[in-house]
Amino acid sequence: MTLCDVPAVPELHPVLAERFSPVRFDTSATVTTNHVDALLEAARRAPSAGNSQPWKFIVARRGDTNHAQIVRYLARSSAQWAPGASLLVVNLAHVRVEGTEDWEFSEFARYDLGQAVAHMTIQGLAMGLDAHQFRAFDREGIAAEFAVPSHWEATSMTAFGTAAHAAGEIVAPGTSRDRESLDDITWARN
Numbered sequence: 001m002t003l004c005d006v007p008a009v010p011e012l013h014p015v016l017a018e019r020f021s022p023v024r025f026d027t028s029a030t031v032t033t034n035h036v037d038a039l040l041e042a043a044r045r046a047p048s049a050g051n052s053q054p055w056k057f058i059v060a061r062r063g064d065t066n067h068a069q070i071v072r073y074l075a076r077s078s079a080q081w082a083p084g085a086s087l088l089v090v091n092l093a094h095v096r097v098e099g100t101e102d103w104e105f106s107e108f109a110r111y112d113l114g115q116a117v118a119h120m121t122i123q124g125l126a127m128g129l130d131a132h133q134f135r136a137f138d139r140e141g142i143a144a145e146f147a148v149p150s151h152w153e154a155t156s157m158t159a160f161g162t163a164a165h166a167a168g169e170i171v172a173p174g175t176s177r178d179r180e181s182l183d184d185i186t187w188a189r190n
Contacts, residue, residue, distance in 0.1 A: 015125045021132040022163035025084040029162035031061060035127060036087065039160070042123035048112035054094035055113045058146055058154075062086055062161075069145050070157075075136035078157075082134070085159035090142055091117050096151040113155055120158065130163040 036059055048054060060066035062085065070090065071083045082088060093113040121131040139154040148154060 015122060018167065019121075019125055020130070020163075020167040021134075022130045022161075022165060023081040023132065024164040025081070025086065025130075025159065025161035026164045027062070027084045029086050031086045031129065031160065035129065036061070038127060039087075039089070039120045039123055039129075042119040043116035046112070046116040046119040048115065049108040052094075052109075052112065053116075054109040055116045056092040056094075056152065058090035058092070058142070060088045060090075062088075070137075070142065073138040073141040073145065075138070078134050078136035082132070082157070082159045084161070084164075085132070086129070086161035087159070089120070089158045089160065090146075090154050091156045091158060092148060093153050093155045094151065095153045110153075110155055117156065117158055124160050128162070129160045132159045133157070134159070 040057065040059070043055065043057065044053070046053075046055075058066060058070070060070050062083070067083075067088060070088050071079070074082055091113055093109040095109050117133060121133065124131045133156055135156050137154075137157055142148070142154045143150075143152075
């Protein structure tokens with residue numbers, strides 16, 4: 001295939017083309033230890049600057065102690081849907097050198113964490129788990145609850161489970177799947 005043979009609309013892998021962020025989860029669906037281990041293994045294999053792997057995760061299956069602790073710190077918006085997910089994962093980034101206020105530990109820590117979370121998300125989709133990444137929670141509360149040291153940051157959270165609605169079904173404000181065009185997301189291109 002030459003560059004001239006590339007279709008006008010790029011064909012995505014079906015897992016990526018069908019991905020969406022559900023706001024209702026099937027509360028009867030569960031995840032196994034093997035599911036959790038596969039998600040964590042996908043994150044572990046993500047690239048990072050200098051192979052620093054500046055990420056850790058707080059893992060909580062619906063019904064366990066960690067889950068009950070995390071749910072208390074969800075913002076009102078995420079508290080309406082996230083507790084129904086089979087699995088909640090708090091995504092932590094190593095942002096500072098321990099014992100200092102030096103933010104230079106890794107200027108790429110949050111970026112690297114994002115890659116690890118993206119790997120987890122794609123692995124989840126490949127296993128039949130939908131995912132919704134979000135930031136609507138009390139970061140300081142989570143850090144205190146789980147004794148996260150100050151050089152680590154509770155950056156985001158991911159809810160994994162089986163969606164209880166279709167991708168195109170608008171079930172809450174702000175859940176549109178509309179995306180900007182390729183031209184709109186490109187700063188410069190030849």
